[in-house]
Amino acid sequence: MNDEINLKEMGNEDILELMQEDLYDGYADEIIESIKELLSRQIPPYDILIKGLVAGMEVVGIDFRDGVLFVPEVLMAAKAMKSGMDLLRPLLAETGAPIKGTVVIGTVKGDIHDIGKNLVAMMLEGAGFDVVNLGINVSADDFIAAIEQHNADILGMSALLTTTMVYMRTVINALKDKGIRDDIIVLVGGAPLNDDFAEDIKADAYCRDAAIAVETANKFMELRKGK
Amino acid sequence: MPSGRREQVEDGQTVMDAARKVGVEIESLCGGRQSCHKCRVIVEEGHFDKHAISSSSKHLSSPTNNEITLLKKLGTPEQRLSCDAQIHGDLLITIPESSQAKKQIIRKKVTNRDVVIDPVIKQYYVTVRDAQLGVHRGDWGRLQDALETQWDLVDLSIDIHALRKLQAALRTENWSVTAIVWNNREVIDVQPGHKDSMYGLAVDVGSTTVAGYLCDLQSGNILATEALMNPQVSYGEDLMSRISFVINRADGLHLMNTAIIDSINELANRTAKLARIHPRRIHDIVLVGNTTMTHIFLGINPREIGGAPFALANRDAIDIKARDLGLRLNPGAYAHVLPSQAGHVGADNVAVLVAEQPQCLDSIILTVDIGTNAEIVLTSSKWMFSASSPTGPAFEGGQITSGMRAAPGAIERVRIDPKTKLPRFRVIGESCWSDQWQHRDNECADTKPSHLASGICGSGIIEAVAELFLAGILFPDGKFNPDIDCNAMYWDQEKRKGAYILATEDQSFSGNPILITQQDIRNIQLAKAALYAGAKLLMMRAKVEHLDQVILAGAFGSYIDPKHAMVLGLIPDCKIENVHAVGNAAGDGARIALLNRQKRAHAQDIAEQISYIETALDPDFQTEFVSAMHLPHQYDSFHNLGGILENSAVVTKVPRRTRRRRRTANN
Numbered sequence: 001m002n003d004e005i006n007l008k009e010m011g012n013e014d015i016l017e018l019m020q021e022d023l024y025d026g027y028a029d030e031i032i033e034s035i036k037e038l039l040s041r042q043i044p045p046y047d048i049l050i051k052g053l054v055a056g057m058e059v060v061g062i063d064f065r066d067g068v069l070f071v072p073e074v075l076m077a078a079k080a081m082k083s084g085m086d087l088l089r090p091l092l093a094e095t096g097a098p099i100k101g102t103v104v105i106g107t108v109k110g111d112i113h114d115i116g117k118n119l120v121a122m123m124l125e126g127a128g129f130d131v132v133n134l135g136i137n138v139s140a141d142d143f144i145a146a147i148e149q150h151n152a153d154i155l156g157m158s159a160l161l162t163t164t165m166v167y168m169r170t171v172i173n174a175l176k177d178k179g180i181r182d183d184i185i186v187l188v189g190g191a192p193l194n195d196d197f198a199e200d201i202k203a204d205a206y207c208r209d210a211a212i213a214v215e216t217a218n219k220f221m222e223l224r225k226g227k
Numbered sequence: 228m229p230s231g232r233r234e235q236v237e238d239g240q241t242v243m244d245a246a247r248k249v250g251v252e253i254e255s256l257c258g259g260r261q262s263c264h265k266c267r268v269i270v271e272e273g274h275f276d277k278h279a280i281s282s283s284s285k286h287l288s289s290p291t292n293n294e295i296t297l298l299k300k301l302g303t304p305e306q307r308l309s310c311d312a313q314i315h316g317d318l319l320i321t322i323p324e325s326s327q328a329k330k331q332i333i334r335k336k337v338t339n340r341d342v343v344i345d346p347v348i349k350q351y352y353v354t355v356r357d358a359q360l361g362v363h364r365g366d367w368g369r370l371q372d373a374l375e376t377q378w379d380l381v382d383l384s385i386d387i388h389a390l391r392k393l394q395a396a397l398r399t400e401n402w403s404v405t406a407i408v409w410n411n412r413e414v415i416d417v418q419p420g421h422k423d424s425m426y427g428l429a430v431d432v433g434s435t436t437v438a439g440y441l442c443d444l445q446s447g448n449i450l451a452t453e454a455l456m457n458p459q460v461s462y463g464e465d466l467m468s469r470i471s472f473v474i475n476r477a478d479g480l481h482l483m484n485t486a487i488i489d490s491i492n493e494l495a496n497r498t499a500k501l502a503r504i505h506p507r508r509i510h511d512i513v514l515v516g517n518t519t520m521t522h523i524f525l526g527i528n529p530r531e532i533g534g535a536p537f538a539l540a541n542r543d544a545i546d547i548k549a550r551d552l553g554l555r556l557n558p559g560a561y562a563h564v565l566p567s568q569a570g571h572v573g574a575d576n577v578a579v580l581v582a583e584q585p586q587c588l589d590s591i592i593l594t595v596d597i598g599t600n601a602e603i604v605l606t607s608s609k610w611m612f613s614a615s616s617p618t619g620p621a622f623e624g625g626q627i628t629s630g631m632r633a634a635p636g637a638i639e640r641v642r643i644d645p646k647t648k649l650p651r652f653r654v655i656g657e658s659c660w661s662d663q664w665q666h667r668d669n670e671c672a673d674t675k676p677s678h679l680a681s682g683i684c685g686s687g688i689i690e691a692v693a694e695l696f697l698a699g700i701l702f703p704d705g706k707f708n709p710d711i712d713c714n715a716m717y718w719d720q721e722k723r724k725g726a727y728i729l730a731t732e733d734q735s736f737s738g739n740p741i742l743i744t745q746q747d748i749r750n751i752q753l754a755k756a757a758l759y760a761g762a763k764l765l766m767m768r769a770k771v772e773h774l775d776q777v778i779l780a781g782a783f784g785s786y787i788d789p790k791h792a793m794v795l796g797l798i799p800d801c802k803i804e805n806v807h808a809v810g811n812a813a814g815d816g817a818r819i820a821l822l823n824r825q826k827r828a829h830a831q832d833i834a835e836q837i838s839y840i841e842t843a844l845d846p847d848f849q850t851e852f853v854s855a856m857h858l859p860h861q862y863d864s865f866h867n868l869g870g871i872l873e874n875s876a877v878v879t880k881v882p883r884r885t886r887r888r889r890r891t892a893n894n
Contacts, residue, residue, distance in 0.1 A: 071856055
């Protein structure tokens, strides 16, 4: 599998670049191998995360948006990313690497579409966020309980039906009633939504696809940290 | 407007509503939410003497940001979305060809099937004892006596309209009448003397097409068949848009209910006219439709089936006075609505099973009815499973760049030469393939030939994707093969995103080439994977690995070529000769239930016995769905294609997908 390449002979930057390509191809074993090699060279786990995994997933996100990659390939890439993250996560905690933010995500009540939301969750994880995926058919109460439990920075809501997307307003109103609306960034997505709808229900932004979701989440987190 | 129609409208009305008011249908996929772009219109600027108006885009409300972005993206910033633009002054509007909701070609025809004629209404000719002084039984009492002694009918009731006619009817033909009795329980009509003709109407209320069959209830013959576009289309293309319309507008249910009831009345009138009878002589009607349609025509708010847990107001068959629905048939007539199965598997699917009876055969049969939602049923003589899969509008031309309904000008057949990689196609309304068009150019030098392509319809897109795959232009993962470079292939500068030119500028009606983009392929992959995964989950639930037969129901199914459907991986492997299209089986089922009362009981049994599977909740759904996105499938094999895949130009191995650098020995 790895005949052509000798990691030992490669420079750090080359390995990080190789990691991005391996992620693109969904090669989990190769990702692990590269991470281990870089760790043995005392490269900080945080650098591996950002320059290898996060950078790699960004490319995946863009190509997915443009239809160059499709769901099966993105899932493979996400799996490879996850196996890399499993290796890095404890080390990141140990080294006190900065935590990007926590996202609570779910498909709203009445809606049982799972896959698109899962892709967004994976891409957010790939971008370095901690993601709490509540699954489908999630009520306002469950969203709020998870936000409080995980001290979330971002709430991501998905709906694939014109009939269920209106529930997002219910959730946002519930956040207001709880007095926590201004403490959290609310991002919404799903095929029937658009910018006007997001504005109308007073969400912070509508994200058209997984790549934009990551971009938007990053942007809002920077603003928030700048506060 | 191209229709030449004009009308005064209220200030603030949208262009789409105004068009509807003058009887011009504008296409709308999203139900007026400014997210599709199918309703684009052109505002003519300037003064028009012919109409004595000065038209200006300033007479429309300014576009929302959303509209501006969408139109810019489409490269038509000067156009407007008719669902958004509100009228505030004089306007001359042109509705481009692409935005016109056309009358579809799909005409629901009925096949002839053997049905035992045993309708739910029967005629009884009786002679009633005349009224005499001192006998206070009443005319209805005397008719009851006569029906009991002459026909053994007891415990009857009588419809108020029949009662109102009774006395005159009895006295017209010397106390002999024909009573029309429903279900051996109720006299719904009385006619003087001896009458021996009865008529009934079977109606399939589809989301797009409403089809009616007027039948002679004695011979079982179909006297007339008519189909209309479902007028609800202009309130929202798909079911969810229509449910949203009901939720978002106070008068939404009323509007859509009235629209569909009017259509059914229109069908009754038209078919009756063709059969040269009065609609009042229609004494029975059977209605089928998907669950949203049945809710709406019954005047029940479909809100609950708009979201999980998709609770139906009623699953079982119902009988209701047709007049209470607003239907103008015989005033005593009952309407029978066949039962549904579950949230999104409705009476139309039960009707398919009534007509096809796959559950009565000792083989494993997959029945699929493809629309925006695909209903999938797997049966053997021992069990029945059903599911609903959200295939989306791609097979109906929605979400496809050049997609359109199956109307004249739509590309419906596609072949791609595996060597030259160049296409030829056939459009609806034209028997010649595109490669034979040349000869005709001289004949019509002045006008555009009628055969030019306007877009691609569902069967066309299925063939196109299958042919692209067979020609090696698409990889099994659905990506355009970057090694292909021919006149029909279009690449962006980085050679990252490809598109295939199905019809050139010269072959297209608009003068713009008709493309299949990478995103179109992705949308077809999603749609076909949803259908395949649904079928596969039912097979897993039933613990079967092979199918003996596949039945393609629905008008659309008739136009799909089984081979291409299998190459695409739309349906699981099955002997190609055992894949049958059965046309509008739902309409047939409705007609059978009209002619035979036992079949109504049978339909109720089906509804109760079938196991409905909520595929989205199945833990294997995501895996099955994702594996089915490949062409034809990531793991499953298709032996019955008889080597078509192996002997084609299919590229079986997907090269490593790296973008910038390949991992080679030199590295």
